[in-house]
Amino acid sequence: xxxxxxxxxxxxxxxxxxxxxxxxxxxxxxxxxxxxxxxxxxxxxxxxxxxxxxxxxxxxxxxxxxxxxxxxxxxxxxxxxxxxxxxxxxxxxxxxxxxxxxxxxxxxxxxxxxxxxxxxxxxxxxxxxxxxxxxxxxxxxxxxxxxxxxxxxxxxxxxxxxxxxxxxxxxxxxxxxxxxxxxxxxxxxxxxxxxxxxxxxxxxxxxxxxxxxxxxxxxxxxxxx
Amino acid sequence: xxxxxxxxxxxxxxxxxxxxxxxxxxxxxxxxxxxxxxxxxxxxxxxxxxxxxxxxxxxxxxxxxxxxxxxxxxxxxxxxxxxxxxxxxxxxxxxxxxxxxxxxxxxxxxxxxx
Numbered sequence: 642x643x644x645x646x647x648x649x650x651x652x653x654x655x656x657x658x659x660x661x662x663x664x665x666x667x668x669x670x671x672x673x674x675x676x677x678x679x680x681x682x683x684x685x686x687x688x689x690x691x692x693x694x695x696x697x698x699x700x701x702x703x704x705x706x707x708x709x710x711x712x713x714x715x716x717x718x719x720x721x722x723x724x725x726x727x728x729x730x731x732x733x734x735x736x737x738x739x740x741x742x743x744x745x746x747x748x749x750x751x752x753x754x755x756x757x758x759x760x761x762x763x764x765x766x767x768x769x770x771x772x773x774x775x776x777x778x779x780x781x782x783x784x785x786x787x788x789x790x791x792x793x794x795x796x797x798x799x800x801x802x803x804x805x806x807x808x809x810x811x812x813x814x815x816x817x818x819x820x821x822x823x824x825x826x827x828x829x830x831x832x833x834x835x836x837x838x839x840x841x842x843x844x845x846x847x848x849x850x851x852x853x854x855x856x857x858x859x860x861x862x863x864x865x866x
Numbered sequence: 867x868x869x870x871x872x873x874x875x876x877x878x879x880x881x882x883x884x885x886x887x888x889x890x891x892x893x894x895x896x897x898x899x900x901x902x903x904x905x906x907x908x909x910x911x912x913x914x915x916x917x918x919x920x921x922x923x924x925x926x927x928x929x930x931x932x933x934x935x936x937x938x939x940x941x942x943x944x945x946x947x948x949x950x951x952x953x954x955x956x957x958x959x960x961x962x963x964x965x966x967x968x969x970x971x972x973x974x975x976x977x978x979x980x
Contacts, residue, residue: 644893644977649883652972653875653897736868767904768868771971793952796935797902800965825961826952829937832962 657772660740664775667747668758674861675758676854677738677774679798680782681791682764685808687716688841689782689850690759694723696851697757701858704755706730706746708738708763716761726751737768740775757858766791770801777861784808789818792826799827805836806850811843869909870917876910876928877918879973884922889978892923896977900970901935901948926976935968 652658668675680686694703705727707717712731720727730746732738743760750758760776762769770779781802783791786809792799799805805827813820827834837853839846876895884892899905907930918924935948941960946953948968954961 644979645887646975646977647883647887647889648975649879649973650975651879651883653872653879654971656875656878735871739871771868771904796948796952796965797904797969800902800969825954829952829954829961829963830965 654771654773657740660744661773661775664740664743664747665777667744668752668775668777671752671755672861673752673755673758674858675760675776676778676780676804677760677762677769677776678780678782679762679766679769679802680764680784681766681787684764684782684784684787685841686761686764686782687719689806689808689839690761691719691723692841692844692847693759693851693854694720694725696847697855698723698725700855701756702754703757703759704750704752706743706750706758706760708732708742708761710734710736710763726754732763736763736765737772738762738774739772743774757854766795766798770798778803778857780804780806782806782808783823785810785812785816785818789820789823790826792823792830796830799830799834802831802834805834807836807838808841810838810845811840869906870913872905873910873913873917876914876973877921877923880923880926880976881921883976884978887978887980889922889976889980891979892926892976893979894927894929894977895923896929896931896974898931898933898970898972898974900933900968902965902968903971905971931974933967933970936966937963938966939963 678686703725705720707729710732717727717729728749730742779802837850880895938945939955940962942958944957
């Protein structure tokens with residue numbers, strides 16, 4: 642008996658993509674705008690989230706879902722202390738959040754009370770971008786101390802995002818970071834990418850990011866009373 | 867490090883199509899893998915041998931067709947391969963380029979016995 646060939650032609654992550662579509666539909670029913678924040682460990686994901694909360698929490702209602710590889714609640718605790726509902730998804734050692742994990746996070750979350758959902762992905766520049774979550778925007782945070790070569794070394798991550806935040810610009814005088822070289826790599830991979838250079842430490846540039854984000858949230862829905 | 871979940875997806879897709887075709891065994895699985903899809907095929911193979919045990923796909927051989935990442939220069943239309951570090955167009959030096967291939971990641975076909 643000779644083997645017989647069967648054509649399949651199916652995207653290997655199609656099951657994840659289908660769940661991501663369900664997540665999106667669920668968020669849209671509730672008029673929630675959502676962003677998925679990705680970065681390497683230490684780039685400042687939680688700091689950007691804290692700054693975003695600080696600037697916007699009197700205007701819109703924000704919620705945060707934290708992805709972590711271990712049951713360490715440092716990040717979620719900081720956010721809860723700022724008065725914003727936060728839950729943590731523990732990936733059990735996995736290197737990324739996937740759409741199914743977010744779906745279970747959404748189950749536990751008080752969705753009726755928020756306008757903006759911020760999802761903090763696991764710190765990693767490789768895996769998270771392969772797994773769509775169903776959020777409206779994929780945001781990458783790069784930071785100056787990581788070096789200017791990251792787009793050249795992690796092209797897939799820079800290809801797969803809609804927004805680039807360049808954090809820790811207050812360190813530019815102390816670090817050999819060639820911004821032109823960095824931005825050339827970014828433009829080669831993703832010419833449409835909108836970027837926001839800022840410093841969570843000094844607050845420089847933070848307002849441009851949060852005002853832009855606020856505008857997107859408002860385009861999406863009427864903020865809840 | 868996400869090769870385990872990727873390998874589980876491969877098993878799910880291959881098994882579903884094999885059942886539809888009323889196969890008794892899957893002998894070969896053909897996967898198309900772009901260079902930019904950041905999957906380590908050796909790791910997939912390692913997990914595959916463990917998770918495919920006692921399934922229709924047990925013992926099936928995984929074949930990876932690797933697609934290079936190609937860049938098209940938007941200035942002079944020269945097409946070149948992204949090997950190692952990302953580079954501006956080697957012909958005219960323009961950084962205005964477009965990625966044309968390399969992000970593929972799908973299961974192309976399976977070979978079965980009925």
